Amino acid sequence: MATIFSSDSPIKRLLGSVWSLAAARIELASLELHEEKSRIFSAFFLGLIALLFGMMAFITLTILIVLAFWDTYFWQILSGLIVFYALIALCCAKGACTRIHKAPLMFEATQAEFKKDKESMDFLND
Secondary structure, three states, rough: OOOOOOOOHHHHHHHHHHHHHHHHHHHHHHHHHHHHHHHHHHHHHHHHHHHHHHHHHHHHHHHHHHHHHHOOOHHHHHHHHHHHHHHHHHHHHHHHHHHHHHHOOOOOHHHHHHHHHHHHHHHOOO
């Protein structure tokens, strides 16, 4: 006679299946977390390098323009450059906020798998 926790009992097989299903979902979630972390880090690093070289280019361009108009339109050129750079900064800040708000959900594949699991469990209950 088989007891509830013997090696061939249906409850033990069910618990083993549930455990392996949960382990697979946790592994999928950790893999997605690692991919997201790598993606964010590489984007941040490349953005930082782009910011550095962009700033160097804008400083050099500013010096070149100011030197070219030193005698005639010194203050007007400086004012125009300040407004131009401020507008670019505002556009970039707005774009960054838009990207943050439109980012895809984290763990999207894991959530889809959990939804599939729930649907299959609902099918069994009917």
